Amino acid sequence: MAVTRDPGAARDPAPAGGAAGAPLSSSSEKVILDEEGVRRALTRIAHEILERHQGTEGLLLVGMRRRGVPLARRLAALIAEFEQVQVPVGELDVTMFRDDLELRGTRTAVHPSSMPNRVTDARIVLVDDVLYTGRTVRAALEAILSYGRPRQVQLAVLVDRGHRELPIRADYVGKNLPTARDEQVEVRLREVDGTDEVVLVREEQANA
Amino acid sequence: MRRKDVLDLDDFSVEELNEVLQTADAMKEVLSRPIKRVPPLRGKTIVNCFYEPSTRTRVSFELAAKNLSADVVNISASGSSVEKGESLVDTTRTLQALGADMVIMRHPHAGAPYLVARQLEASVINAGDGWHAHPSQALLDVYTVRERLGSIAGRKVVIIGDILHSRVARSNIWAFTTLGAEVVLCGPPTLIPPGIEQAVAEVLRCKSGDGVHKEHAAVRVQYDLDKACEDADVLMALRIQKERQTGGLLPSLREYTRLYGLTKERVARAKFGALVMHPGPMNEGIEIMPDVAYGPQSVIEEQVTNGVAVRMALLYLLAGGRSGRL
Numbered sequence: 276m277a278v279t280r281d282p283g284a285a286r287d288p289a290p291a292g293g294a295a296g297a298p299l300s301s302s303s304e305k306v307i308l309d310e311e312g313v314r315r316a317l318t319r320i321a322h323e324i325l326e327r328h329q330g331t332e333g334l335l336l337v338g339m340r341r342r343g344v345p346l347a348r349r350l351a352a353l354i355a356e357f358e359q360v361q362v363p364v365g366e367l368d369v370t371m372f373r374d375d376l377e378l379r380g381t382r383t384a385v386h387p388s389s390m391p392n393r394v395t396d397a398r399i400v401l402v403d404d405v406l407y408t409g410r411t412v413r414a415a416l417e418a419i420l421s422y423g424r425p426r427q428v429q430l431a432v433l434v435d436r437g438h439r440e441l442p443i444r445a446d447y448v449g450k451n452l453p454t455a456r457d458e459q460v461e462v463r464l465r466e467v468d469g470t471d472e473v474v475l476v477r478e479e480q481a482n483a
Numbered sequence: 484m485r486r487k488d489v490l491d492l493d494d495f496s497v498e499e500l501n502e503v504l505q506t507a508d509a510m511k512e513v514l515s516r517p518i519k520r521v522p523p524l525r526g527k528t529i530v531n532c533f534y535e536p537s538t539r540t541r542v543s544f545e546l547a548a549k550n551l552s553a554d555v556v557n558i559s560a561s562g563s564s565v566e567k568g569e570s571l572v573d574t575t576r577t578l579q580a581l582g583a584d585m586v587i588m589r590h591p592h593a594g595a596p597y598l599v600a601r602q603l604e605a606s607v608i609n610a611g612d613g614w615h616a617h618p619s620q621a622l623l624d625v626y627t628v629r630e631r632l633g634s635i636a637g638r639k640v641v642i643i644g645d646i647l648h649s650r651v652a653r654s655n656i657w658a659f660t661t662l663g664a665e666v667v668l669c670g671p672p673t674l675i676p677p678g679i680e681q682a683v684a685e686v687l688r689c690k691s692g693d694g695v696h697k698e699h700a701a702v703r704v705q706y707d708l709d710k711a712c713e714d715a716d717v718l719m720a721l722r723i724q725k726e727r728q729t730g731g732l733l734p735s736l737r738e739y740t741r742l743y744g745l746t747k748e749r750v751a752r753a754k755f756g757a758l759v760m761h762p763g764p765m766n767e768g769i770e771i772m773p774d775v776a777y778g779p780q781s782v783i784e785e786q787v788t789n790g791v792a793v794r795m796a797l798l799y800l801l802a803g804g805r806s807g808r809l
Contacts, residue, residue, distance in 0.1 A: 371513075421513075421517065421518035
């Protein structure tokens, strides 16, 4: 069974307000980022994007459905606060470009994407909540190409949990979190789940 | 969607219909992109098996399949072994052996796609069988109304013309009533099946466990078109076949047009903003006047565009079916 061995957890600040809570019947949660942690991470990422791009020229934030979208919107709001410029935000549903559609059995629900007109020559920052195997990002790159030819595509994620299966890496990372394969990283956002937090979910072994 | 085939809409639940419509929303967005291609059906072979002539349906399915990156093969009855006397069952066995993943079939005999679906592991979509069903047409009709009017429940949908011989009418009856609309059938008494109100009510009663809306008498017959148009949200004209006149079912086409032709005056009797629809191809001047067909309330061209999106949705949803069917 997975034994805690990630040094990152030991260095984490104590979760605010006892958020870890009582274990559920067969899994336990550890809070990795609380509301403040999420806010600070996004603020830092927004500044990093502006620094790297030296401004907002040609910048297009593309949120990957589902939770990447509110994250992208929050980054756009932060950028507007810092630079008084409204950067366009697109929404991308990559379901149809996934490489595991066959394995999923009955078709996964697809939703319309919504991308602004100017993708060609844009400097895109893809935004997602968790970077894991990298396959979803690969699907997103292919999806973007059906809209045009961007000048550049970068990747911003709230959590990088390792275990890449493709040569994909993030340009902006909120938190690096080494994980075991049988752990789950759950990102909860106010807009979708009512609260802001990042938790690590571990399956507990059922003891006799 | 957990079914192998789409043969008729009579057994579709509200959830399944909505699943198709919502998927079609995503597909319509794909059609608005510079590159209208997505990969879910890459490596799949789709065979269009049309034993009756068709342009718009066949091309619509072909484009839908290609947009999903499938490979498409077209078979039409003429110029194929069917002319040598090869039976339907033999043809479909051959298709199976050749590795078809999906077969889209149009056939003059009702029930033919059911026979084929039983024989094949591949999914079968009915593109029209005799007078019986044309599910993808009804789905695109419902999609168009939903897109333009926002909702289906509570709407009054008038279908005008030769209901008796119309698979489009039958499939639309199932689609619209399941989603809670009231359907009014209007046409000459010789061309409306007797007892259809009771027959549809009976089927819907059996389905009512699926959450079928029950607020309205599902289907009504009204022989007077002027009355039928009042308060209508949708006016759907069906193509009248000129052969019906020689078959003794119509006294003359001119009389048909006078009583049942969709004119500007009749459209004006409907609700403000009512939609004018037609499955095509149109007999302009007979069942529909040109100024109506090309007027501001006509959504006939949108029906065609939406047809590709809806067919993409069907192909996409069916493609996962087999692995989900345990």
